[in-house]
Amino acid sequence: MMSRFQNIINNETPVLVDFFAEWCGPCQTMAPILKQVKNEMGEDLIILKVDVDKNNKLATSFGIRTVPTLKLFKSGKEVWSGSGIYPVSALKHLIKQHTSK
Numbered sequence: 582m583m584s585r586f587q588n589i590i591n592n593e594t595p596v597l598v599d600f601f602a603e604w605c606g607p608c609q610t611m612a613p614i615l616k617q618v619k620n621e622m623g624e625d626l627i628i629l630k631v632d633v634d635k636n637n638k639l640a641t642s643f644g645i646r647t648v649p650t651l652k653l654f655k656s657g658k659e660v661w662s663g664s665g666i667y668p669v670s671a672l673k674h675l676i677k678q679h680t681s682k
Contacts, residue, residue, distance in 0.1 A: 586639060589629055590654040595680040596627040597672075600643070600650040602634055607666050608649045617669050618676075626676060655680050 590596045599615055601608035619628050633640040633648055643652065653661040653676060660679040667675070 586629075586631075587657070589627065591657040592627060592654075593656060594625065594627050595660075595676060596629055596654045597676065598652045598654065599628065599630045600633050600640055600645045600648055600652070601630060602632065602648045605648045610666050611649045614667065614669055614672065618672050621669070621673065622676070653679055 590598070597615070597618075599608075599611065601611070615628055615630075619626060631639060633645055647664045649666070650664045651662065651667070651672075652659055661675055663675070
């Protein structure tokens, strides 16, 4: 998973990683929000969902302590990170703010 993950986040297209857990209520709240963000941003964003229970090593390597935690990568570099629930408009604003050249 780690090398595949690395390949994905090294993309020129911004990658929003959603570290989540199946049992997490706020994570379930974020799912349709992320879907809407993806629908609205289309090709300008890749969303990668990482189940922390199934990918514990990966989550640990990124210091994930709470779910949901979102991390935004551009060309392999982490440009933003946050935990909790974000509305669609705030999330889109954060993504554009941290990835526009």
